[in-house]
Amino acid sequence: MTILENPLVGTDLGLTGLSGVPTADGAQKAKDYTSDQEVRWCPGCGDYVILATVRGFLAELGLKRENLMFVSGIGCSSRFPYYLEAYGIHSIHGRAPAIATGLAVTRPDLSVWVVTGDGDALSIGGNHLIHALRRNVNMTILxxxxxxxxxxxxxxSPTSEPGKITKSTPMGSIDHPFNTLSVALGAEATFAGRALDSDRAGLTEVLRAAAEHRGTSFVEILQDCPIFNDGSFDALRRENAESHLIRLRHGEPIRFGADGEFAVVRDGFGLKTVRADTVADSEIVVHDAYTDHPEYAYALSRLSDQDLTRVPIGIFRSVSRPTYDDGVRAQLDAAADNHPVKENSLQQLLTGRETWTVG
Incomplete structure (x- = not known):
């Protein structure tokens, strides 16, 4: 991956997403990130597995807990900050990325995380999500x-499949759902990944890469709601799940299935899945998460379908681009250098050249 020069900051992007965030003095354990709050999700909710995985991952990350900030919106997922022994904000419906942006800009010593759901992020919060992605703020969105x-x-919700019968669609949904990874990549996300709640190893791998990425990391986590949408991702957990899951590994040919019997090949401007024994090995796509061509990652996202016949998981894209927060801080520093403010200069501020006398 080419390290690009940041014209706003004047330094290269060799920094990681964790650069400048203080680390803990000693080894930590998952219980160190467990708050005293009773976890109040429904029995069997996939959020439990995600919480346990994140606690364990944070211990491996080794950051000071007071330099971790989790911001959530509204929804079941948004109770997440209560259950972590770290700083957190249970904020406003759909506005978590906006609040997290302010934190990332003003506190470069924080590792900032947004926890949101498909309704919170893609319905009322759709605008905030896409603008955080295009700005490339140094935060991780789950x-x-x-x-x-x-x-x-x-x-x-905005990701429910067509025909879905719910309390608000008793005759079945007629909406066409969002493909979440396509939305993120269309908004120029510099890091985009997907994981399954029950795949702790795969989820941890994606989380680690997301945390280390400098810029906005977007991670979709597929998880079960046992009360209102039970079994929605069962096809990805059963014995034949490997026939449905396309595991993306950088630098490796994209093959899947219990014995690698399926593969991904190019198909015009996009990609498609075929039986591996019907094509030459040279035709099988080798995954490149670091390519500067976003259309490749977008084509991968389009392999997903609503009936879960094919679902790519892993890291779709990870590239470097100047971050919004680095740019804002650089402009503030430049402004301070060019226009030094004198001590006790309130009068200077009030009567400076940016004021007018109104008769």
Whole structure:
């Protein structure tokens, strides 16, 4: 991957997403990140597995807990900050990326995380999500996707499949759902990944890469809602799950299936899946997460379908681009250098050249 020069900051992008964030003095354990709050999700909710995985991952990350900030919106997923022994904000419906942007800009010593759901992020929060992605703010966004509204008791969401019968669509949804990875990549996400709640090893791998990425990292986590959308991702957990999961590994040919019997090949401007024994090895696509061509990652995202016949998971894209927060801080520093403010200069501020006398 080419390290690009940041014209706003004047330094290269060799920094990671964790650069400048203080580390803990000693080894930590998952229990160190467990708060005293009672976890109040429904029995069997996929959020439990995600919480346990994140606690363990944070211990491996080794950051000071007071330099971790989790910001959530509204929804079942947004209770997440209560259950972590770190700083957190349970914020406003759909606005978590905006609040997280302010934190990332003003506090470069923080590792900033956004926890959101498919309804919170893609409905009322859609604008905030895409602008955080295009700005490339140094934060990690975890989108829990259960394809339903859980907290408000079972309405269809922006990711529900067509024909979905819910309390708000008794005759079946007629909406066409979002493909979350396509939305993120269309908004120029510099890091985009997907994981399954029950795949702790795969989820940890994606989380680690997301945390180390400098810029906005977007991670969709497929998770079950046992009350209002039970079994929505069962096809990805059964014995033949490997026939449905396309595991992406950088630098390796994209093959899947229990014995690698399926493969991904180019198909015009996109990609498609075929039986591996019907094509030459040279035709099988070798995954490149670091390519500067976003259309490749977008084509991968289009392999996903609503009936879960094919679902790519892993890291789709990871590239370097100047970050919004680095740029803002550089401009503030430049302004201070060019226009030094004198001590006790309130009068200077009030009567400076940016004021007018109104008769």
């Amino acid at each position: 989108l829990f996707n259960n394809r339903i509204y859980g907290l408000t008791k079972g309405q269809y």
